[in-house]
Amino acid sequence: MDSIFMKIIRREIPATIEYEDDEVIAIKDINPVAPVHILIIPKKFIPTVNDASEADAALLGKMILTAKKIAAEKGIAEDGYRLVMNVGKDGGQTVFHIHLHLIGGKKLAFETA
Numbered sequence: 001m002d003s004i005f006m007k008i009i010r011r012e013i014p015a016t017i018e019y020e021d022d023e024v025i026a027i028k029d030i031n032p033v034a035p036v037h038i039l040i041i042p043k044k045f046i047p048t049v050n051d052a053s054e055a056d057a058a059l060l061g062k063m064i065l066t067a068k069k070i071a072a073e074k075g076i077a078e079d080g081y082r083l084v085m086n087v088g089k090d091g092g093q094t095v096f097h098i099h100l101h102l103i104g105g106k107k108l109a110f111e112t113a
């Protein structure tokens, strides 16, 4: 299976890479909603959270800890930020390769929709 994020991981499509290791890549969102908007993406292709299994538990945790590290590097850890994973069409997911949004750098309104 493939996704636009797999193409970015393979360097077939350009992106601004903020962090990368063997398991995850973090890129600037192409359409940022806040001064800091970074996507933390596993290199393993998992379409949605619904497709994740117990075997992915460490990888999912790694995504959160990667976001935490980047937030500190960006200087937004103390003021706070938001971590979001959209799931499926009603959850607003548009790229079907799981990713964690790290959003911050301004006071965020509480939004449910």
Ligand code: 5GP
Pocket (backbone or CB within 6 Å): 004, 013, 015, 016, 027, 028, 029, 030, 031, 032, 039, 085, 086, 092, 093, 094, 095, 096
């Ligand atoms: P979703 O709606 O699936 O939770 O989030 C997908 C995110 O990926 C969106 O915020 C969108 O702006 C971003 N995005 C989609 N295509 C690309 C791309 O080609 N490059 C980058 N850097 N971000 C993308």
